[in-house]
Amino acid sequence: MAIRNVRTDGNPVLREICKKVPEVSDSIRKILDDMMETMYEKDGVGLAAPQIGIPKRMVVIDDRDGHVFKLVNPVIVKSEGEQLSQEGCLSVPGYRGRCKRPMKVTVQALNELGKEIVFDAEGFLAVICCHEIDHLDGILYKDKAVEYERVNDN
Ligand code: NI
Numbered sequence: 001m002a003i004r005n006v007r008t009d010g011n012p013v014l015r016e017i018c019k020k021v022p023e024v025s026d027s028i029r030k031i032l033d034d035m036m037e038t039m040y041e042k043d044g045v046g047l048a049a050p051q052i053g054i055p056k057r058m059v060v061i062d063d064r065d066g067h068v069f070k071l072v073n074p075v076i077v078k079s080e081g082e083q084l085s086q087e088g089c090l091s092v093p094g095y096r097g098r099c100k101r102p103m104k105v106t107v108q109a110l111n112e113l114g115k116e117i118v119f120d121a122e123g124f125l126a127v128i129c130c131h132e133i134d135h136l137d138g139i140l141y142k143d144k145a146v147e148y149e150r151v152n153d154n
Pocket of ligand 1: 088089091131132135
């Protein structure tokens with residue numbers, strides 16, 4: 001595994017519509033492993049492939065509450081309710097903000113073995129899923145933030 005360089009706001013790869021992964025191959029699993037390692041190294045709760053310069057539809061998530069996912073071609077197939085989130089992004093260092101997000105989503109994806117999975121995510125995990133899947137369509141949380149502010153911590 002390797003820690004990859006995280007691209008920051010202004011890099012055009014963050015604005016690409018990412019391509020679907022046709023097959024979950026060993027090279028895709030290697031990228032997912034690198035994404036996990038990079039996410040942990042940066043103390044993030046999620047990371048999308050375009051953030052390491054790869055415009056493919058892949059995300060990794062660890063909400064630090066027992067929910068860990070490597071997702072290929074993830075899609076939100078259902079959403080309910082609304083919440084005001086607290087968000088930051090490894091690609092937008094030094095800022096945080098709040099967005100309107102669904103309270104609960106159902107996500108469909110392939111796992112790292114290429115098997116289809118479907119799961120429900122609520123609360124903070126729903127926010128992470130929405131934030132990371134937005135990255136695959138070139139959307140940053142700051143684009144939809146209802147509040148957005150500079151912070152000192154990075
Ligand atoms: Ni992000």
